[in-house]
Amino acid sequence: MTVQEPQPLTDPVPLMGCPYKADPYPLYERMRDAGPVHRVLFPSGVRAWLVTGYDAAHAALNDDRLGKNHDRGNDGWRERASIMPEPQHSQLQVHLLHQDPPKHTHMRRLVTDAFTPRRVEALTPRFQELADTLVDALPEHGPVDLVAGFAAHFPFRVLAEVIGLPTELAGRFDRDWGKVVQPVGPRDPGRPRYEARLHGLQSYIAEVVAHKREHGDGDLLGRLVAARDQGELSQEELDSIIFQLLVAGQEPVTNQITTALIALFRHPQQLTRLRDDPTLMPRAVEELLRHDSAFELTTWRFFDRDSDLHGTEVPAGDSVIVSLCAANRDPRRFPDPDTLDLD
Known part of the structure; x- marks a missing residue:
């Protein structure tokens, strides 16, 4: 051989x-x-x-x-790597993921209170309610699409609760807008659709900002708008943080839930163990993230x-x-x- x-x-x-x-x-x-x-x-x-x-x-x-x-x-990187064209790149890509201290430290301080362990623990019953609602809506018999029926919706519903996105605006968010983080070259046949997504998302972010400015809410989105009005953030930084929350804050989680489910279906013995012993869940989350993130x-x-x-x-x-x-x-x-x- x-x-x-x-x-x-x-x-x-x-x-x-x-x-x-x-x-x-x-x-x-x-x-x-x-x-x-x-x-x-x-x-x-x-x-x-x-x-x-x-x-x-x-x-x-x-x-x-x-x-x-x-x-x-450098110029060679910037020529090909820019996620989106100007002026949108400068308007939506100055968020936390692309910042260094001290700017990163300042921007991070504005959002961390919404994600503290204590606050997440307090919201856990509400998260469970959201999950139960989606699971209860799944078909009782026959095949079930766990992505379309659960993973595609649960992260965004949780995110909306955490950041204070109003129900009416949350219902109008188009998941297709999340594809604006996938580079599409200027001569790509899909460029017009890409730019339509980009403009749609920008208009949506402007609506969110206007709503929070009008209502003066004390949630995360409201506090970010107040920080902009008080000169702590530029308009580009505000829009970029909201962009990051809406896109990076939910689409990758949908993908991770899907990846974790696939891994468990490929390892039925581990799936059975987890189903029979829910105390394994914290360890399972860490291991599923490691095994195939x-x-x-x-x-x-x-x-x-x-x-x-x-x-x-x-x-x-x-x-x-x-x-x-x-x-x-x-x-x-x-x-x-x-x-x-x-x-």
Whole structure:
């Protein structure tokens, strides 16, 4: 029997194609074995430096030399990586995920009170009520679409409760707007539809701001609007934070619920254990996030000068990105990384 040797990694390593999208873990294993940092190519044409191993990923995420502000990106990165065109990029992409201290610290302070453990615990009965309502509406017999019937709705309903989004406005939010975070080039046939989504979302955000300004609510959205009126936030920062809450605050959670359900269906013994012993739930959540996270890659990071990253020289302004999925399957950190283990 002839064992076929894997092909050597190319430079850059393409992160695209059906095999990669279906199961990226074999490629991540090869990359980890070859070294902690690799130059990669995304479908959009963006080239970046990908960090893979657990220790290297942990170090990169805590490396003060790496900043997240897009102004650090060089012209080559900015030409291809901008999520959306101007002026929308400058109006909606100055949120927390793209800020460094002290701006990040200031903006974070404005939102953290809404997500404290004490407040979340106080709202848990309401979250359970929302979940029960969706589950009760599922068909009692026959096949059930758990994405369309539950995962696509539960995160946004929870988010609306937490941030103070009025019921009438929450009912008019179009989940299709979440696709504005997927880059679409200026010559792409889907560009007109992309721009329509973008303008629709901007108009919706303007409605939310106007409603909160008129009613003076004391919830998170109301406090953010008040911070803008008091000069603590610019209009772009306010709109960007609301954009982040509405899109990043619910769509990735829908994807994670879906990914977790798939993992449990593929491991029926673990699903049975969890169903029979709900006390395993906290451990199960952590393990499902580790085993196959919908949060596959971090946001872009940049050095402001040519720098060494785990033995690799990275030019200033080149994008660095961490693969959380690759780090969470590192056998040097997790003895049996490909196994879903609820113990």
